[in-house]
Amino acid sequence: xxxxxxxxxxxxxxxxxxxxxxxxxxxxxxxxxxxxxxxxxxxxxxxxxxxxxxxxxxxxxxxxxxxxxxxxx
Amino acid sequence: xxxxxxxxxxxxxxxxxxxxxxxxxxxxxxxxxxxxxxxxxxxxxxxxxxxxxxxxxxxxxxxxxxxxxxxxxxxxxxxxxxxxxxxxxxxxxxxxxxxxxxxxxxxxxxxxxxxxxxxxxxxxxxxxxxxxxxxxxxxxxxxxxxxxxxxxxxxxxxxxxxxxxxxxxxxxxxxxxxxxxxxxxxxxxxxxxxxxxxxxxxxxxxxxxxxxxxxxxxxxxxxxxxxxxxxxxxxxxxxxxxxxxxxxxxxxxxxxxxxxxxxxxxxxxxxxxxxxxxxxxxxxxxxxxxxxxxxxxxxxxxxxxxxxxxxxxxxxxxxxxxxxxxxxxxxxxxxxxxxxxxxxxxxxxxxxxxxxxxxxxxxxxxxxxxxxxxxxxxxxxxxx
Ligand code: FES
Ligand SMILES: [Fe+2]
Numbered sequence: 192x193x194x195x196x197x198x199x200x201x202x203x204x205x206x207x208x209x210x211x212x213x214x215x216x217x218x219x220x221x222x223x224x225x226x227x228x229x230x231x232x233x234x235x236x237x238x239x240x241x242x243x244x245x246x247x248x249x250x251x252x253x254x255x256x257x258x259x260x261x262x263x264x
Numbered sequence: 265x266x267x268x269x270x271x272x273x274x275x276x277x278x279x280x281x282x283x284x285x286x287x288x289x290x291x292x293x294x295x296x297x298x299x300x301x302x303x304x305x306x307x308x309x310x311x312x313x314x315x316x317x318x319x320x321x322x323x324x325x326x327x328x329x330x331x332x333x334x335x336x337x338x339x340x341x342x343x344x345x346x347x348x349x350x351x352x353x354x355x356x357x358x359x360x361x362x363x364x365x366x367x368x369x370x371x372x373x374x375x376x377x378x379x380x381x382x383x384x385x386x387x388x389x390x391x392x393x394x395x396x397x398x399x400x401x402x403x404x405x406x407x408x409x410x411x412x413x414x415x416x417x418x419x420x421x422x423x424x425x426x427x428x429x430x431x432x433x434x435x436x437x438x439x440x441x442x443x444x445x446x447x448x449x450x451x452x453x454x455x456x457x458x459x460x461x462x463x464x465x466x467x468x469x470x471x472x473x474x475x476x477x478x479x480x481x482x483x484x485x486x487x488x489x490x491x492x493x494x495x496x497x498x499x500x501x502x503x504x505x506x507x508x509x510x511x512x513x514x515x516x517x518x519x520x521x522x523x524x525x526x527x528x529x530x531x532x533x534x535x536x537x538x539x540x541x542x543x544x545x546x547x548x549x550x551x552x553x554x555x556x557x558x559x560x561x562x563x564x565x566x567x568x569x570x571x572x573x574x575x576x577x578x579x580x581x582x583x584x585x586x587x588x589x590x591x592x593x594x595x596x597x598x599x600x601x602x603x604x605x606x607x608x609x610x611x612x613x614x615x616x617x618x619x620x621x622x623x624x625x626x627x628x629x630x631x632x633x634x635x636x637x638x639x640x641x642x643x644x645x646x647x648x
């Protein structure tokens with residue numbers, strides 16, 4: 192719970208200075224801390240979008256595979 | 265107010281032989297409706313220049329452009345192609361890119377984060393099927409990419425045909441590329457920040473073209489040129505329906521005693537002393553010389569305001585380096601002072617267009633034929 196609060200605060204802070212790579216990593220961390228698949232899909236979607244913005248193919252592939260496994264893609 | 269019946273009659277008078285013709289009517293210089301008409305018939309239905317490939321110099325660079333109110337986006341993709349799209353998201357129509365910038369990955373719409381690759385493909389539609397569900401049968405990515413705009417690059421200029429109905433670009437340009445076949449396949453290199461400037465004119469864009477077409481004004485408006493380039497050293501350049509301008513037979517730049525720019529390789533002897541200045545209709549004015557090339561791109565801002573974007577190019581990477589920096593600065597300053605001399609006359613003609621009884625004027629059949637050729641082209645494009 193503590194960790195999730197921390198992640199929320201970080202996302203707020205990042206909103207104004209978007210570093211897509213950092214954005215992507217934080218959402219991926221949030222997804223790992225959440226037990227509910229719906230919440231995981233939500234955060235992994237954001238992790239994926241920011242990975243696309245950053246343009247790093249390995250991360251994009253990995254996230255797309257996970258999203259497909261969760262029926263999110 | 266633009267009265268269409270009167271306009272149609274006036275345009276017929278423009279299309280007479282130069283000795284009997286009148287110039288374009290003043291309503292085409294002073295009414296906002298005229299620019300709307302030109303936007304459709306001249307700028308959107310044909311080819312027009314919107315910018316320069318050097319403005320997207322590296323892969324991933326994107327440059328938004330407002331082209332007479334049409335939001336466009338010039339992009340250099342990962343295969344080094346310069347392409348133009350409508351700068352608008354296919355979802356709810358949000359403007360995609362507000363400032364020139366570089367993209368490492370996709371272009372993300374700032375509204376609901378739909379993402380497009382640099383070649384225009386729709387790459388992601390987050391939450392389109394509900395939270396965390398990123399696909400939906402109603403949105404087909406293969407038909408929902410960025411809307412491409414027909415475009416082509418020549419001598420670093422980026423041209424578009426918004427309507428998609430103009431002749432193929434190469435056919436449209438052929439009269440000029442034929443005339444300048446000596447320069448075919450010779451790349452040009454932009455001089456950098458010192459070779460780029462803009463001028464704001466309080467006049468209709470057509471007056472800038474008209475003034476550029478002719479050499480008649482040179483001895484009066486540019487007396488500094490008289491010393492080495494007399495009126496009789498100039499010749500008309502006329503290609504009906506495409507371009508007009510003037511050439512000189514005594515090009516001999518003396519910017520510096522110590523240094524001169526390198527010439528294009530392999531030019532015929534004609535270019536030792538010739539230079540040519542051509543208005544390629546509608547909105548670029550070009551100057552070609554054995555040692556440099558410049559473009560003035562006209563951006564109509566309103567019916568009475570125009571921005572000239574001036575870009576100077578050289579013949580080799582060497583000429584764009586530090587050894588030639590002072591000479592480039594001098595060359596840019598020299599051209600700028602000449603273009604600034606023209607401002608008073610084009611702005612004066614703009615104010616003249618408000619005279620209630622001015623009928624578009626008459627032409628010298630000898631000296632003004634390149635200008636008449638431009639007026640005739642405008643009249644034909646507006647349907648006369
Ligand atoms: S308008 Fe672009 S994603 Fe909605
Ligand atoms: Fe001039």
